[in-house]
Amino acid sequence: MYHCTAMPRGFSDFIPRDRLAEADTGAFIPQTYGIPHWRILSRSGRHHGAPEGHPLYDLGTDPGETSPLEDEALQRKYETKLRDLLTRYGAPDCHFSWLGLG
Structure with a gap:
């Protein structure tokens, strides 16, 4: 899963420089109208207490x-x-x- 952003800030603080250095830059989402942004590889897991399946x-x-x-x-x-x-x-x-x- 990727986190795409034009602002290098997470929920609680700025995204660390080492993570930004590893990020891809470009226009990966069509709705950005060609405006470049970062695509940062992110871990994603189940929300605490989430049920199995959908x-x-x-x-x-x-x-x-x-x-x-x-x-x-x-x-x-x-x-x-x-x-x-x-x-x-x-x-x-x-x-x-x-x-x-x-």
Whole structure:
């Protein structure tokens, strides 16, 4: 997974110089209109307490997200929709693999 930014600042401080020195520079995201930015290799893991897989919830009947839907067809439908949108908007290949979309 990559962190792309035009401002070398993370959530709590500036990105260290050694990480910036290893970063790629260029226009990697189509929506930047050719404006160069940094692409920094970043570790990415599961959020603490996150469930396995990609649970779907019916927020109309389960606003507290306590009972995930068990519907493989619906899961495939949304995986296809997400893959199509990522492709349409030029998401980097690493996003597909990070999301388990191959």
